[in-house]
């Protein structure tokens with residue numbers, strides 16, 4: 001890629017209720033690109049959380065972070081009917097599940113994000129055949145906590161899979177943003193650093209600035 005390479009910010013909404021999710025997103029809407037209805041929201045409030053967020057932000061790309069492992073067509077239908085533009089499937093799921101999600105998304109003109117959490121190199125190589133997917137390098141909440149919170153956690157041991165559309169997630173903040181630059185992601189997924197900030201709007205504005213500057217300056221892939 002060249003200097004036109006762009007990084008998008010995906011705001012992850014987790015561990016709050018639907019009204020709080022909408023209120024926080026309204027505060028930061030101008031600084032973020034995609035909105036993720038987090039796994040915790042979907043588990044706690046169901047598919048109606050996807051409908052509510054899409055209704056509140058109809059012009060934004062909505063990602064339903066279902067972390068699907070099985071029953072692909074059923075879960076895809078739930079997400080896409082509710083207004084999601086993207087749904088997530090785990091890379092450790094059977095390939096037939098991943099393929100079913102991709103097929104369902106393609107029929108509807110939607111996208112699938114494959115979460116690479118806990119995948120090994122051989123699984124990742126298999127998954128990379130799915131050129132239409134977005135791949136997400138993900139440091140889980142439990143890994144973040146185990147590593148004594150994300151300020152000590154390092155994305156450095158991840159290698160960028162070549163020739164794919166890449167997202168990164170997991171405790172990303174202004175302090176850790178530099179670590180992810182070598183991966184050249186097109187989507188930076190940020191949750192707590194905005195939603196738990198004392199001033200979410202200020203935090204989102206600062207992160208937007210970092211993403212804008214570094215995304216353009218460092219693009220070389």
Ligand SMILES: O=C([C@H](O)CO)[C@H](O)[C@H](O)COP(=O)(O)O
Pocket residue numbers: 012013014036038039040065139140141169170171172189190191192193
């Ligand atoms: O997928 C996520 C995680 O598993 C929690 O459900 C989050 O979207 C991702 O971790 C981003 O959120 P933060 O780590 O709070 O930035």
